[in-house]
């Protein structure tokens with residue numbers, strides 16, 4: 001092998017710029033000399049060095065989400081759970097207490113119940129739609145509150161106004177997981193969050209092909225600590241996933257508008273259907289938190305609709321089989337509509353009674369509405385329900 005074959009050539013340059021962002025998979029970057037590298041580390045020169053510490057595809061994606069969340073310096077992470085973990089680890093230490101909503105994403109619940117206690121961080125949960133319960137759950141050592149604005153899969157709407165006031169008064173860091181609501185539905189920082197986190201995997205990237213998270217703290221010192229931790233703990237995103245997500249984000253507004261329009265129509269059609277015993281959509285007058293949803297989310301009610309049918313497992317199997325073109329998959333936010341069944345997936349670890357307490361029977365389904373043509377999708381769901 002000749003030495004020349006191992007010596008990489010300079011990447012071709014061009015006076016004209018590419019319109020689409022290039023993917024930059026290089027793990028490491030070469031500088032001209034030690035002075036230049038010094039200047040890069042000291043901040044005098046902007047330059048990448050090692051991709052765990054940052055790379056252009058992460059920077060480009062973070063800048064886009066920063067603009068949507070009206071913050072600066074947000075950090076892209078390898079998954080939504082990396083972002084949730086960093087948010088808590090960034091502001092808490094052994095001896096602190098974290099208060100969480102009682103209907104958080106399953107893995108966030110596991111982080112609270114299993115992992116944080118092993119590091120000496122106390123945790124407890126309370127119902128975020130009940131401010132009295134939340135206030136009562138505060139402890140003298142409460143350091144952070146973690147809430148989701150709209151819960152999964154029963155789509156309850158947290159009392160964000162009261163929780164933000166409570167956190168501010170108690171000097172507690174308020175972490176908002178804005179995955180379900182997206183920056184279109186809820187302006188987290190403007191509404192009192194100190195830290196906003198996302199599973200970018202879901203609606204923001206929108207195509208079920210990139211796994212990423214995002215975390216941004218309003219306070220620059222806290223944000224810098226979280227950024228350092230991401231590098232040290234290795235919660236770094238892949239350039240290719242960042243590239244896919246940046247591309248996906250180009251159509252986020254269009255996708256969100258279309259999905260929301262269809263979700264509203266689907267919620268109405270499901271509530272009118274005789275096989276459906278109950279629907280949950282914040283924009284529907286029957287929703288238990290409808291008034292709060294209207295106040296918090298305005299005309300925006302999101303793309304998630306849950307509903308319930310009777311007939312036990314046999315009816316649930318029949319319904320899923322009658323909708324073969326709607327992937328039966330435990331995710332959300334894809335450009336196409338997906339259907340999930342918490343009793344056999346996200347909430348299978350709970351007993352029947354525990355699920356019932358959360359308002360989930362065997363016939364409970366959650367729809368993540370995508371961008372299909374509205375009337376057609378509604379007709380497909382109604383036809384499937386007609387077969388029951």
Ligand SMILES: *Cc1c(COP(=O)(O)O)cnc(C)c1O
Nearest residue numbers: 079080081105177179199201212
């Ligand atoms: C999916 C999800 C997460 C975790 O995100 P991953 O990208 O799957 O790690 C966290 N919070 C909410 C609300 C989610 O829906």
